[in-house]
Structures are given as structure tokens and as C-alpha cells.
Amino acid sequence: MSSPAERYAQARVRAARQATAAGRFADGLGFELDDFQVRALDAVQEGDGVLVAAPTGAGKTVVGEFAVFLALETGRKAFYTTPIKALSNQKYHDLVARHGPENVGLLTGDSSINGEAPVVVMTTEVLRNMMYSSSPTLTGLGYVVMDEVHYLADRFRGAVWEEVIIHLPESVQVVSLSATVSNAEEFGDWLRTVRGNTEVIVAEHRPVPLWQHMMVGTQMFDLFVTDGGAEGSTRVNPALLQRIEQAERATGWTREDAGGPRGRRGAVRGRYADHRGRDDRRGGRGGRGRADRSDRGRRPDDVVPLADRGALPGGVASRAQVVDRLDREGLLPAITFIFSRAGCDAAVGQLLGRGMRLVPEEEGRRIRELVAERIAEVDPADLGVLGYHDFVEGLARGFAAHHAGMLPLFREIVEELFTAGRVRAVFATETLALGINMPARSVVLEKLVKFNGETHAPVTPAEYTQLTGRAGRRGIDVEGHAVVLWRRGVDPVEVAGLASTRTYPLRSSFRPSSNMAVNLVAQYGRPAAHELLQSSFAQFQADRSVVGLTRRLKENQEALDGYEEAMACDRGDFREYGRLRHELSELEKKQARRRQASRRADIAVALDELGVGDVVRLEGSRKGTMAVVLPTSRAKGTGEPTALTSNGSLHTLTVAGFRDVPDVIGTLKVPSSFNARSPKARKDLASALREKVSEPLPGRSGRGGGSRGDGGDDGDAPAYRSSLETRVDELRAQLRAHPSHTCPDREEHARWAARWWQLRRETDDLQRRVSERTNTVAKTFERICDLLSTLGYLTPDGLAVTEEGQRLRRIYTELDLVVAEALRRGSWQRLSGADLAAVVSALVHEARGDDVGEARMPGVEVEEALGEIGAIWREVSTLKVEHRLEPDREPDPGIAWMVHRWASGRGLEEVLRDGTLSAGDFVRRCKQVVDLLGQIAQAADPPVARTARRASSAVLRGVVAADRLD
Template sequence: MTTERSRTGELAEFSAALNFTLDPFQRAACAALEDGHGVLVCAPTGAGKTVVGEFAVHLALAAGGKCFYTTPIKALSNQKFADLTERHGRANVGLLTGDQSINPDASVVVMTTEVLRNMLYASSDALRGLSYVVMDEVHYLADRFRGAVWEEVILHLPAEVRLVSLSATVSNAEEFGAWMETVRGDTAVVVDETRPVPLWQHVMVGRRMFDLFDSDSSEQKVLVDEDLVRYIKQREAADRMNGWSGGSRGRGGPRRDFRPLPRPEVLAQLDQEGLLPAITFIFSRAGCDGALAQCLRSRLDLSRPEDYDEVDAVIEKHTGDLPKGDLEVLGYWDWRAALHRGLAAHHAGMLPAFRHTVEELFVRGLVRAVFATETLALGINMPARTVVLERLVKFNGESHAELTPGEYTQLTGRAGRRGIDVEGHAVVLWQPEVDTSAVAGLASTRTYPLRSSFKPGYNMSINLVDRMGAGESRALLERSFAQFQADRSVVGLVRGIERNDAQLRKLRGQLGDAEGGFLEYISLRERIKQRERQLEQQTRSDRRGAAVTALTALRRGDVVAIPSGRRAGLAVILEPDATPGDPRPLVLTEDKWAGRVSVADFPVPAETLGHMRLPRRVDHRTARTRRDLASALRDTGISPPGRQRGGRRSGAADDRELATLRRSLRSHPAHGRPDREQMSRIGERYSRLLRETEAMRQKVAATTNSLARTFDRILGLLQERGFVADGEVTADGRRLARIYAETDLLVAECLRQGLWRGLGPAELAGVVSTLVYESRQEGGYLGASGPTEPIRRAVAATIGVWSQLRTDEARHKLTPTREPDLGFVAGVYKWARGDGLAESLLASGDQGAPLSAGDFVRWCRQVIDLLDQINTTADDVEVAATAAKAVRAIRRGVVAVDAA
């Protein structure tokens, strides 16, 4: 990887200026960089990878060149800008994050990766003299929403630029390095798996702390601590004797009799063991806020009175510019009281000024316990002595899923502060559903492969065509890491197909290829099975359709019988639901349970057995209401019908095609053979192998050149709509090339068709918000279409264009553009016209659930970002000027404070 010749010069000078000795992996990476190689460094969180990036900065300055230092998020860019400014002086360091532009012509510029991508597409003059690019947290290219930006930069950077890629530990570093070598040339791969601060794993059961691993564990054999296993068994046995059942008694949740140790007591125990400061990861914003509130209600105080003045100074530095009238709305006083007690929450829903205050206080040791979501685990410099995990399950956007080993390692990687702690600690809080063997598996697994999320979109495709034409664009896409990984997977599939083909030929010989042979008989049997499956699916579909129709027809007060399952018995409908395809009415059962039921609870369609008068308002959350209504339901005298089995006549009984196939099977010569069963087993193996091989062939076909095929489909749609003509990008296409948004093509179409002409600044902000805002609830929010008639007209026209676009995308087999979301229209409109924060928050969000201040600010800034793009790309002078006015109207108060 590197030569052993003696080195003089820059590395020696750089090392001499440090107040610590370089670790072997840091020295190897820096030496490779000085020798002229590109470098990929993979090392654990907190190991000091950024030193290699700082050496690239040193080399650029020493040679009179330029270095761009890129990070995935603005907070990291701000942090790095502060670090490099302190080291190299304000004159030499700049910052570009979209929100901020400080000294952009400096020799060293820190920026988000999107900014560099946009520079490359625009062939910016700022790229002249660029000699090094540092890509911090390059493993972020696995992010399914923003990961493609990393690969775009890597593929487009000029060949003479040396790339320094810094990544968390991944198990396929060599694969990633091999790809980097193919697209960037000579690249040294430096991997270090040693944590700078050793990590001890624990499980906390009640107030007792146990080591997770037995002291006899080795890399070959992981053993769970015997004392831990024994104590859990004893506790479970004692709890059973005290009366709670060993099974799960909630709706799929933990045992309802189990009460975890309150958070204040957990923190007090950690404090007693000398394990603070600690970060407790809770996978929901509300959970973090609730945990902090629970601590505030207790007597827990982790602060030192002599630190109050310093805490107040940091608070004032970050929040002093907040409008005083908004402090109550922002929950400022409770937040400040918590900081005075050494406690805080940290999540994306917080006001940025609050979040940055917490970060600084924690790093200074003035806050000793933080409840955080997993976003804290990404890059932000907030290490702790201890990391606590309350649960090992989190919501991934679609369902609740168990943590992966990579996620577990990313979270616990925050434990152990280099230069401060001798060791770090990871503590899992035990609950009845926690399997200590599974925890040990998470903590000991070292396989975290990096998977590309790269795929072409409209903006990327139009920029590629504009820069290099369609042919070269396809070639570039085929050089992506995504295609590199796909092609490697194809090699294994092709070998599998070859092995299967050889085996199929051998089995065919045993079965006989001739007409009337056993192969033909097996084919008949397969066709019968396939037809039976089709008919069974049709029967299930018909039955589900009938159940959906019946549930949709139910009205408030209808009494039905839930035929089976945990909720079997009478129920009254409290809230009907006519959601197409998946109605989930709210019911109350005679057993006092209230909740939503679905088609899965009704193997036979629901039937109205009677009706019950309900009060105008029913608060099913209160035990008294549930008890009174359940009693009234039992008093109606309605009886559930006899137990329904859900029996049905299968479509197979009357199907002519199936009957014909069965007759052909019985009359086939092979049907009467004495070795029929033996040959059938061979035939089943043949059929199974044939299906498996066909599936592999389809996977190969779908994988080979898959990105280029997607690009061609996108190009076809762009040509249809006039953004590309005769292989050249049109004027409309060049506008699209400058719009960087998830809904880029929809924005470009709305501008081209003049749909937003005539709107005022606040109205334009409201309409534009529909293209960036995403409701936290599934399916988006399509409430009232806007507070003014011009907004309603513009929103309706925008949705009309989106609908046409979705139809075209379906025809071209492209991923559909997401639907406009109206959940932020009223809120940003009110804010942009000058209303107060309280009124604007109340008008924002999902169906009566107002946004948090942090979310409000975040979405305002995203609206500002898109309005800025409209200002610079719109041909219509009036629309461009209105967009600029809207930006100024939104950028005030809390939105303007501590922008990062």
C-alpha cells in the first residue's frame, strides 16, 4: 500500500504541530496521501479519522492549492469550519452550506456534499486549482434519500483531484476501495477496527448492573455472563409467583405488568457507578421529551451550583436573539430549568438554537444526561462515558424492526471519550422481551456492509446529458458503485445458473424427455398446483373484498360480533372508517377494550346485529367511559351468533380448467406406473430447481445494466415533455438542471406553465411548501387546500400537473413523484405574512397535531431553499421577484436565529 522509504517534509511538519502522537492507521493514511495516492480510511467512531482530512488541508495550503472539506449535514460543516478556522485562521477558511456563504474564495472551503455536487454540474470557477477533496462520513452514500450525491461527486470530480474518503467501519471496505480504484485511480485502503477507548457491554436489570459477556468469551465463542442469566431466571420466577402471566398480554407489546425502572432512578444509579455523562437513546422525539419531563418531575439534579453562570452564558450565546414573546411558546423556561439540573433532550424536532446549546453544554461537561434520537449518532461530536439503550427495536419508517448490528455499533460508538475516559460503557436496560443472547449477538457482530443507494433521477439525468451526452452518461452510470455491486452479485448468480442447468440436464435424463414420459406428467402436476394456487388466491381476494365492503358500511353505534381472536364477542362502532382497501373502525368490546379493528379480525364479513345510542362525545381513553359503555352494550340484549368458522366453497370445485387438467393427469400413461411415487419425488426436485433457476435468470436480467435502463426511461419521459430534443437539453431542460429538489420535475413543469404567477409572497410560500413538506403520518396530509382563493387555485393546478406526471411515470415504469402534501400550507402562509409563532405553529402539521418549533423552523428553511432556487431559475421576472420577497418574509424570528 505504501512504500517504506524515509519521508521528510509535510507529514513530519504536520505531526510536530499536534499535541498527540499519530496512531498507526493515521500515519499510514497520511503517508499514502503524501505519496500521491487517494485514500479511503475506515475506522470506528471517535478513532480520529478526521486527522487524515486535516492533513489533506495542510498539503493543499503548503502547495498553494485548494481543498474542499465536505460533510453530509450543515451542523457538521459548521463544526468543521470552526475547527479549521481556529487552526488556520479566518482568512484561509470558508463555509458554504446553502444557508451560509462565508469567505467562499478561501483556499480551504467547508461545505455540504450537495453544494459540491451543484458546483460540479455548473462547472463552477471555484473548482480551478482544486487539489484535494475530503469526504467526511462517506458511508452516508448508503442513505436512501441523499446517498446518491456522494457517488455523483466521486464520479464527476476531475481526475487530478486527490480524494480523501473517511468512513465508519464497514465490512466491505476492500470492495468499496476496489470500486474507488476503478473510477478514481490509485486509492490506498486503510482499515482500523480498534476502538481508541475500549467498550464494555452491560445489561441493567432493575437496579443491578451486569456485564453482558462472560470473562471467558473469546472472538471464536461469545458467552453471556452466567450471573446475568441466573439473575434474570430468578427474577422471572419470582414475578410469576407474584401473579403475572408469563405471556404477552398487550397488543403485541411487552408484558403489561412489567414496570421498568424510572429514568431518574436509572440515571441516579449510573451516577452512583461513576458512569456519567450518558446519552440515552430513545427512538422517538416524543419519547425523548417525555423522558426529560419525567426527570424534571423527580428530584434528580446532576448539576453543580458553581456551573450555573457558565450554563447561562452558553444559553444566552445561542438563544439571546430569540424574540422574547416567543419564549413561552418554545418551552424555553422548562428547557432552561432542565439544563440547570444537568439534563437535556436532543432531537431533530427541537429548535436549532436549543439543540446547539445542548451540544455545547454536553461537550463542556455541563450537561451530564441527554435523551436523544439516533440522529445524534451521526457525526456530531457529542461523545459520552456511557450510552444507554432502552429498547432494541425502532420504527424504520415502515414498521418496527430490531436494531441491526451496524446500528447498534453506531449508537454505542458514542461511548468513551478519547483522552478523557479509560473505557466506555454500553448499557442495555432489561425488559421481559429482551433476549440476552440476541444482545450479545448484536454487540459482537462485525459485519456492516456498505450498500449503494445510487440511482438516476430527473435532475441528475438532465445534467449528465447536458455535460456529456446520452452515450457517455450511460457509461458513467455503469461505473457507479451501485452497478459495481450489482455486477459482482451477477457473477455468483450466473455460476448458480450454470450449476443448476447441469443438474437439470441430469434429472431430465432420469425423467425422460419423450412425449408420454414422466417429464410431461410432472408438467401436468405443476400446472394443477399452479391453477389451485390461483383459485385459492382469488377466493381469498373475494373474501377480503367482502370483508372490506362490510367494514366500510358500518356506522356509528352499530353493534357487530368479532368472530374470533383475542377480541371475540360483541363490539360497538365508536368511529367508522371508510378508508379504501383498509378500513379500521374504532370499536369498544363488551370486555371494555377500545381500539381499531381491521379485516384481519373478520374471517367472515361483519354483520350489523343491532344499534346502540351513543353520547355525542365519547372519550374512549378513560376507564370510566369504557366501563359504562361496555355495560350498556351487554344490557342491549343482543347476542352474538353461533361460532362462525368462516367456511366457504372453494372456486376449485367448479373450475373447468382444473377439472380438465386433473382428467389429463389420471389418463396419462405415467399415472399407472409402479414407480410413480419415486419418480414424482425426482420430478418435484426438478420442478423446484427449474423455478429457482428461472428466478435467478430474471434477477440477472433485472440487474445487468439496470441503472442505464432507468436512465433511458427517464430520458424518454424528458423528451416527451420537451426538456430534451434531438439529444440536446432545451431551455426548459436547463431550468430543470438547476432545480435540486425531490420534486424537481414537478417544480420545473409548474414554472414552465406559469401556474404560480400572480401569487403574493406569503401565498407562493404556501404553495411551494406542498412540494417539500412531508407529514409524519403515512400517506401525507390532504386537508383544506389553502387559506386564500389564489392559493387554492394554484394548489389545485399543481396537483393536476402532478397527476398527469404520475400517469406518464407509470407508463415509463419510473418511480412516481411523491404527492404534494398540504400540511404546511397554512402555517408557512401565516408566518410569511407576519403572524406570530404560536398562531403559525397551530396552523401547521397533521390533522390537528401542531408541529414542534424545531420542525417548523426546519420546514421553513426547506421552503426557503426551494424559493431561492425559484428566484434564480424562473424566467418569469414577477415570479422570481415574489420568491425573493417570500424568502425575506420567512427568514425572521426563530427561523433566522442560529441557522445551521
């Protein structure tokens, strides 16, 4: 118990803290702050920027909310930026609930609410565009919160984060919130370089412990157990390994089926038993007094037969069984990551088919009422094609899907109900893990392989942490649970590695674009923009990698100076003499390589000419000194013959096995019925070989005999061979004539000269690598500026923006130059609103692997406009390649006819009929079309601008407009 003096001192500290802004803010939270939160709040209060890197659910957003609190208290503005619209919407609602609708605004690509409020939530692109346009909304800005700042590693949109951080005024405090990354200090060092004082605060402790499990059938096991004692070692659970081996035997599968060895019975268990978990905080306490979940609630159906209806391949429990098991264990609500949109929808259908219910019927009725209220703006005729009836039935029973192919409004309803605890199971793709606040008690991973946009690849440790980090709700759960479903081929050691790996470096994806270049030149001028780009995180990382190379360059140069001093000769310039010797040595090596290549070619020809029964002498083989060529023996794909050696072994005759062209030293009749698989046949033929060819026999004319083994340079063209030999003769003459040639210490000097030349080659290679990494971002910027000068968007000297360049400044799409060129050439003057929407769709659409279909043209005008777009893209791509820039992706007209139908007023069912796009994907593409049409309306001449506004209104209707906030 504290003494009165100690209690008085503690009360003094509390009172002093409550007198500060941080103290007043903390008092209103209703919970105690963690140490890392207190440190971060103090840094923000002192006027410093902060980078907070902490696990999902640790409470880092509290720091961002404090910046908002300070802005309101001090009369300044705060912008809260997020990477995606869904997170912006969620944060907007959170801040409205705390500070009132009059103090909070929202700006996203398709929503604008109270944009001049003191606190505005926005996507990062909106803030970037504000800065480039010098928006008056920036006046009075004091704080910018960059939520999910690790998103700057995203190769498509990550550059926006760096643009914002670099270009924000110095007076703005930046509060950066990141998932746990292993190079937080490096990122913090860069922030200090470009933003000034920045406190880096890293928290690795999860406030809610995370337990790691694997489910085999419907039995659930802890992934790790700990050998006794507080300092005991952590290893993969032996009971789990034993159960997996039983499951493999039951399904008739062995590790050889997956290309791995199985070995003797029990080898799997022995192979896994020595694995040690590397991070005790990641579920490594599995053996500390906790009952194994596999021992509770066991019943006959725990081992799931393959024939189970709805079961997944490899003896895995069906989705209904997994949810039922989690429910019985008290581990709901749960998110199951499936990595397939169709799989998520199918999971809901499977639970409906089983008649599963996870919430009371009365709660289901209230959920139906809420959903009906939320979808009131959707045309009832569209509900069928949207899959509404299964959607609402699943919600009313407590489960739902969540993926990018759903209608955005449907996803928002799922997020709202799940966050409120009214939906107990969600089947989701990995997009749910990107910042949306949907924590659960448990997370289930069906597979550890997912499509990354190009191929199916294993889940990385960073992805595993991001996904499983959703498990464990702070203030609700005492622990979270991550469950991996075992299936054939899943190695629990690999799962253990994913669960315990802690290295997730943040890598910049920054690269200049044409739009960025014209905006930078317009705002800062080209020289200043060049210097500004040198401060990007991408260049910062490149420069850091150069530091070590530069140090080695310096060391090498010092060594070169020493070698040069050691090889000094009083009779002449030994450096020059060494250069002659080096050049001669290189040419002689080239001659030798060419002779060797020629000899290998001759050996290959000789081997190809060998016939059945030919006997050749082997070189240094332990399988016998002679071999006879066997019938039908050419190795597949190589043409190399197989022979039988004199000791009865089979031997492939390869080029590498001969130093010179093989001689045919005799022939032996090989029975046509010879079977190389028969030990007796091999023994008899080997005996005949030894008897027949007991002594060397003369080779036959024209077969082998080393006809090209004289060391000549027969493979070279005569002119080249003569030139090479002439140069060798010249160098030898120059060496003999050089004054240093007669030096008695010549060979001692030569040894130092040889070291000098070897180190010189290494140093030149280092210099090349340094040159490649130095100023890489600025060099790209300069090449873009040269391209823009060629096209007329910058003046010929590249120092100022032209009138056409001002148009390009307002085009932020990936294909910015294509759009700007189309506007300049008047390509869209004759188009109607629906036509323009269809053409613009080709600039934003990029087909997924499963929605590629034949492009249909809605009319001649659209077809001609798309043809012109294609021609412009080819011209721009050619110019980019000429300027050593990466060309843009090609426009994709795959949904032009769908967008044209929609903009013409057709119903959703008719639009989606015979198409490959889901309703959610179509709505998302339409929103992107609306966004680009808005840019075109700002940049185009009046006739096209009017058409763009009409097109935008025609697209922004029905389900496309339904999920916009009021």
C-alpha cells in the first residue's frame, strides 16, 4: 500500500497532467492509455510530428484523434486522411459522433460533406489534389493525420503518400499511423529529414494476446506448446503433428504427392518435432496450463469424411462445420478469409443450405428492418440481380460475405452490423484487412495461398500478420484466436514460421508521373522540383543502400593507390606495362575459351554420330574404362546416348564427360531384344564387352580420332581469328620492347599489377551500381520533363508549363497523357454523354483474371473514339520508351458497352446480362468513370466539359449513387 506521501505525489502528477490538453483528452476516453499512447500524445502536444507503428487493434488511432482534439481546441484545422473510401466513411462517422456534424466534414472521390469544417476526413488523393491546386481549404491547416501510412508501399497508389508528406507546409504537424514494420526507425529518419522533429514510437505488444491454432477436420489444436518452466522452449504441438499424420494416412496421401519425402513411419513427426517458435508473444504460450482444445467436446463427427456434403478438398471441415465448431468453443464473432469472391458468396449459400442460425429470430427481424431502410434508394427492380435476397437472409441469420465484388452499400451494411456485434460470421477476401475497423474474436484462414494479381503465391508473413491481426477486440475480448485450416500439403512448420516472423520492411513505391511533373514545375520550377524529389523516401532508401557501396569504393581506392605504389618500377611506367600484360592475358583467355567451346561442339557432334554397338573409352570413370552404345538410348531432350560400361552400369555419355573428341575403339553386336532393365542382360553384355575389346583397337576412319583436337581455332571466322591473333602478337612485341620488361623485379611488380587490375574491375562494378542508384527519382523526373517538352506540355527548355500543361495538371488518372492528348486533339468533340462515359471507361478499366471478355462496341462513334485512344496510347508509349520511361498499360474497352447502356438509362439487370463483371465491380468502375469525368470537366474546353458533366450525371444514378453519404 502506498504511503500518504506517495499518494500525494501521484495526485500531484495526475493533477498536472489533467491541466494539459493531453490530460483533458485522456479524461474523456473512458479507459487508461498505454505507455506508447501517452508518449505519442506528449510529442504531438509539444509540437512534434510522430510516427506510431503498432499492431492492429493496439489503439494507435487514439493519437490521430488527439490531433483532431488539439485542432478544435486551438482553432486550427485538422485533416484525417485514409487510403480508401470505406475507411474514410467509417472515420467520418466516428468523429461526427464525438465532435458533432457541424465540426466534421468528408471529402472523397464521390462525397462532399461540409468540406470547410475544421475537421475534414478525406482520402489521401483528395489532399494531394488540394495541394497541387492551391485550394483555399488548406488555409489554417495545423494537423494532418496519415492513417495506414504503410500504404505508401502500394505499387499503384503509394506515391501519393510521399507526395503529400513532402509538399505539406512546414507549419503542419504530421501524425503518421502505421502497422508494425521492421524499419520504422528508417522511415522515421526520413520523416525527420523532410518534416523536422519527428518522434518514432514503436509498440510491439498486442493489448489482446493472440493464440495460434490449426484445425484438422473439426478438431482444433494449439499450434505451439511450451516445454515446462517460465523460460521453456516453444515448439510445434506434437499432438497436432500426430493428428496430421493420421489424417494423411486416412486420405491416402503421402508427402511424396507434394514432392516431399515421407520416409519411414513416424518421420513426419520427427521432422517437425524440433521446430522452435521464434516469438513467444505470438501464441508461444500454448503449453502453459491451457487445455488442448482437441480434448474438449470431441464427438464421432470430429473426423470429417471426404464425402461430407459441402466439405472442402483434402478432408477439411465444411464451412458450416468450422463455424459450428467456433460457435461451440465460444470463438464467434469470426472472420474467415477465403481469397475468392465466389468462395465468399458460396460460403453464405452453404450456411443457408444447412439452415444455420447464429442470432435469435427477433434480432434477425430487426436486422431485416435496418437493411430495408438502408437500401430504400435502390430500385426494387435491381435487387434480384444484386443477390439481395440471399444477402438479407444471411444477415438475418447472423452471417455474410464481404468482398470488392459486392455492392458498396451492401459492404457498408455488413461492416456496420459486424462492428456492432450483430453479425457473427463474415467470409471475406483480404481487402477487409486494409484498415477497415472490423475486429473479431477469431480469424480463420482457409488457405495459405492467394492470387496476388499475377500468380497464385504463398501468403507472406506480413500478410499473415495483417490478416490475423483482426482477431481480438480490445476492451471486449481477453484473447484473440487465429485458426489455419489444415489441408493436404499444409506444413505446420511453415505455419509456425508465418506466425513467428517479425520482419516486415516498408519499401517505397514512389515514382514521378507526368501529372506530378507539370504540377511540380508549375509550383516550384524545374530546378527546385528536381531537388525536392531528391527528398523522397524512395531516394532516401536508395541513398542509404549507396552508403555501404560508397564506403567500399573509398576503401578500394585507397588499396588501388597502395598497389600502384608497390608496383612502381625505376626502369619505366609499370602501370602501362601491367595494362599490356592484362590486355594480353584477357585476349589469351578469350582464345582459350573459344578453343574450348569449339572442342565442346566437336565432342557433341561426335556423340551425336555414335551408333548402336559403338565402343568408346571413358575418361576417369569409376563405372568402367569402356562403354558400348545401347539401342533407342537417346536421353529425352538432350540427344545424349546411353551406354553400358564394362562393369555393367548404365552411363549417359555427356559432353562434360569427355576432355576431347571420343574415339570409337571398336564395335560390338547388341541384341535387338536387349533390355537395359534386366540385370542378367546387362551382365551378359558387359562380359561380352570385356572379352571383345580387351585391348585398344584403332579408331575407324572419319569417326572420332580427334580430327579437331589439334588446338586450332577452327570455330572462328578466318578474318576474326586473324585479327585476334594479330593483336596478341602485337601485345607480345610491345611487352618485349617495354623498358620494364628487363627489370629484375618484374614478376614482383607484376603480382601487384595483377591485384591492381582485379581490384580495378571490382571498383568499376561498384561505381556502376552507385551510379544506377544515385539520383534515380530525379533522373526519372528529368526524363519525364524532356518528354513533356517534346509533346508541348512544358516549354522547349522544360522550365515552364504551357497552356496545354495547365490542362494536364488537372488530370490525375494513370493514363494522364493519353487523356490530355485526346483533349488537345479534340477526339471527343462529337460524342454524346453516354458515348463519352463509354470511352472514359476504357481508361479506368483493367480486367481481372476472371472478368476478361470480348469487347463489344455500343456504336460507330464510340468505336472510332476508342480507336483514336488506342492510337494515342501507342504514340505516347513509343515516346516513353524512347525517353527510357516505362510505358503505360493499354486502355481496356472491355466494359464500354456496359457503361454506355447504363449511361443511356438501361436497368442494372440488362446492363449486367451476358457480362463478366459483378454488380459491385461495375459500381466501383462507374465511380471511377465519374471521378475521371469530373477531372475532364475541369480540364476540357467548354463543349467537352458540358458533355462530361452530362455523362457524369447519367452514370451517377441508382445503385451507383445509393451508397453516397447523406
